[in-house]
Amino acid sequence: MSFKTTAAPCALLIGACLAPALAHASEADGPATVVDSIIVTGRRNAEDPAVVAEARDRLSRTPGAVAVISAESYADRFAQGFSDTLRNVPGVLAQKRYGEESRLSIRGSGIAQGFHQRGVLLAQDGVPFADADGFSDFQGVDALSARYIEVWKGSNTLRFGGAQLGGAINLVTPTGRTARQENLWQLEGGSFGAMRGHAAVARTQGDWDVYAAASAMQSDGWRDHSQQSQARLTVNAGRSFGEDREVRLIAQAADIKQDISGSLTLDQALKTPRMASTSALTGDQARDLTVKRLTLQTRWRFNETTLFEGAVWGWEKSLYHPIFQVMDQDSATRGAFGRIDWTGQVAGLRADAFYGFSWRHGEVEAQRYVNLSGLRGAKTADARQQASGLDVFAEGRLFVTDRLALVAGGSWGRATRDYADRLNPANDDRIDYDWFSPRLGLLWEAESGAQVFANLTRSVEPPTYGALVQAPLTGFTPVQVQDAWTAEVGTRGRRGAFAWDLTAYRSQIDGEMLNFTTGPDIPAATFNADKTIHQGIEAGLDWTLPVEIADGSLLLRQTWNWSDFRFDGDVRWGDNRLPVVPEHQYRAELTWRHPSGVFVTPSVEWRISQPYVDYANTMKAPDYALMGLTAGFDVRDGLSVYVDARNLTNERYVGEFSAVTDARTVSTAVFFPGEGRSVFAGLRLAY
Numbered sequence: 001m002s003f004k005t006t007a008a009p010c011a012l013l014i015g016a017c018l019a020p021a022l023a024h025a026s027e028a029d030g031p032a033t034v035v036d037s038i039i040v041t042g043r044r045n046a047e048d049p050a051v052v053a054e055a056r057d058r059l060s061r062t063p064g065a066v067a068v069i070s071a072e073s074y075a076d077r078f079a080q081g082f083s084d085t086l087r088n089v090p091g092v093l094a095q096k097r098y099g100e101e102s103r104l105s106i107r108g109s110g111i112a113q114g115f116h117q118r119g120v121l122l123a124q125d126g127v128p129f130a131d132a133d134g135f136s137d138f139q140g141v142d143a144l145s146a147r148y149i150e151v152w153k154g155s156n157t158l159r160f161g162g163a164q165l166g167g168a169i170n171l172v173t174p175t176g177r178t179a180r181q182e183n184l185w186q187l188e189g190g191s192f193g194a195m196r197g198h199a200a201v202a203r204t205q206g207d208w209d210v211y212a213a214a215s216a217m218q219s220d221g222w223r224d225h226s227q228q229s230q231a232r233l234t235v236n237a238g239r240s241f242g243e244d245r246e247v248r249l250i251a252q253a254a255d256i257k258q259d260i261s262g263s264l265t266l267d268q269a270l271k272t273p274r275m276a277s278t279s280a281l282t283g284d285q286a287r288d289l290t291v292k293r294l295t296l297q298t299r300w301r302f303n304e305t306t307l308f309e310g311a312v313w314g315w316e317k318s319l320y321h322p323i324f325q326v327m328d329q330d331s332a333t334r335g336a337f338g339r340i341d342w343t344g345q346v347a348g349l350r351a352d353a354f355y356g357f358s359w360r361h362g363e364v365e366a367q368r369y370v371n372l373s374g375l376r377g378a379k380t381a382d383a384r385q386q387a388s389g390l391d392v393f394a395e396g397r398l399f400v401t402d403r404l405a406l407v408a409g410g411s412w413g414r415a416t417r418d419y420a421d422r423l424n425p426a427n428d429d430r431i432d433y434d435w436f437s438p439r440l441g442l443l444w445e446a447e448s449g450a451q452v453f454a455n456l457t458r459s460v461e462p463p464t465y466g467a468l469v470q471a472p473l474t475g476f477t478p479v480q481v482q483d484a485w486t487a488e489v490g491t492r493g494r495r496g497a498f499a500w501d502l503t504a505y506r507s508q509i510d511g512e513m514l515n516f517t518t519g520p521d522i523p524a525a526t527f528n529a530d531k532t533i534h535q536g537i538e539a540g541l542d543w544t545l546p547v548e549i550a551d552g553s554l555l556l557r558q559t560w561n562w563s564d565f566r567f568d569g570d571v572r573w574g575d576n577r578l579p580v581v582p583e584h585q586y587r588a589e590l591t592w593r594h595p596s597g598v599f600v601t602p603s604v605e606w607r608i609s610q611p612y613v614d615y616a617n618t619m620k621a622p623d624y625a626l627m628g629l630t631a632g633f634d635v636r637d638g639l640s641v642y643v644d645a646r647n648l649t650n651e652r653y654v655g656e657f658s659a660v661t662d663a664r665t666v667s668t669a670v671f672f673p674g675e676g677r678s679v680f681a682g683l684r685l686a687y
Helices: 003-021 050-059 266-271 278-282
Strands: 066-070 092-098 101-106 121-124 148-153 167-172 183-190 194-205 208-219 228-240 245-259 286-301 306-322 325-346 349-372 375-399 404-421 429-445 451-461 482-495 498-510 531-549 552-567 584-593 599-607 624-636 639-646 654-657 671-673 678-686
Touching: 050 066, 050 148, 092 654, 266 654, 266 671, 325 375
Parallel strands: 121 167
Antiparallel strands: 066 148, 092 101, 148 167, 183 194, 183 678, 194 208, 208 228, 228 245, 245 286, 286 306, 306 325, 325 349, 349 375, 375 404, 404 429, 429 451, 451 482, 482 498, 498 531, 531 552, 552 584, 584 599, 599 624, 624 639, 639 678, 654 671
């Protein structure tokens, strides 16, 4: 598919985004409002309760691309993972592999990671989901127990002390005061034998409050050998000591069992997509995980100008993961963070700032065994992986005029890796990393609430153990830190019937960590490229149409991403395009909503361009367009029914795959078939 065939819809979206941004700021347009991932303040809507609006206002102080996704925005869908909750956020690629395993990439972060995730800081209430070395998985994330989700795109993670290329995603747990309702009972079911139950209660008693939620799910899965079962528990209890003064204890637990169906060749994925790979069946491949997390945190206002937020936390994880071998791991991670927010004046000018630290330390007891049909055989590896990290950070804004703020900040980071191989001490190794990431920015805000921003930021990502320990190499593989400078400029806001979110960015990366085999004698899963470029445009546009149908309003929501990721004069690959992420991707939803509570939302997800599969640029994955439909109505006050129908045309497609070096010379059994037609229904009682 050529770019010419996509120019019209893309130009329409960009033009509609730019037009209101260039309008005169003082022109009267009524009060500002908000949509799913646009940050402006003012009149509330159904997806913007007060607690979410406050979060949007806080994130809008960032001179860069950010978003807030309220729980209301995905409440009427069968939302299971990031591929469901983040699908309308410009610049975020969240593509389902199987179950809750997805590819999560923001602006090409972790672009070559063929499993799990790196390059984005995943957190809940500021506490990382990742191991201390930065390697993350998704199974511990529970979208149903989030009040809202914060997305800090690109290098805009300084508030967490992070310096990842992709940014940060933080799920915020409801409290007894901020939960959507006091009592919630939810039952869902549908295709592939899926059943899920969810219950939550929220209570306040004087200065005390508590939120508790439990959910359980099981599914046969669309493909062979993809059954899954899950049980999750969340408790958030707190006591208030006055306005902006509280102490809170958050406990979370999860028990997740997931069979793995494996990847296929492109021909298999399109012709026999429900089959499991031979290795998945013979090895009874699975990923069984238990997680226990505990956080003690506080929010404490010292005076009108100074607010402190901090926490100490710890979690344990047990993983039984038969794949090519049986991976059997027990890990424990602990940490703390503290942050001060200050507002005041500097030299008579309005100013604000935040500063703080984030520390974590963890160890993984990692064993591997020969896979005997999913059971442990002879032990092949026994190691202790210790890692730690410390970030000290600060950022300040100085308003040189009433509307224009200069922003400056930075973070100093230190990470350690200490590896002990109990079977072969010759592999023992240790390495330390230190860096400084500065940040400069501008933020201008019109009287209407519309904003224009720009920034220049350095991002740094040290390698995880998955990159450093690559048998049969002795000791650590010499993988270096990934270093990048990112410039971005953008605008967000609302004008009349339009709400927009538009950002252009360019990252120049030195030593991007990519994954493929470099040669028959050096089977390195990860290595550093020389220089690469990630540049693109993230565009979101909401349009409240000036018509009504059957007394119902119409809202057209669109997102479009242009992602131009490529090598920059590489010795082997020249200026080839990087694989996996499509150059153009578009999504649209048209929602008709009646005041009585009835709504209908048809949607389209369109991979406009065909992404490359290999670094040699000899093979592409097919483009596709998927049609969906969600609908629902209120039976009575507090009782509602909804339906979520996906891939209505039952199209055969591959939404996700891993990168290879050269499709002409290596195996290309790297494709995960997209799910066929499915329908899910839900019944929710809230009071």
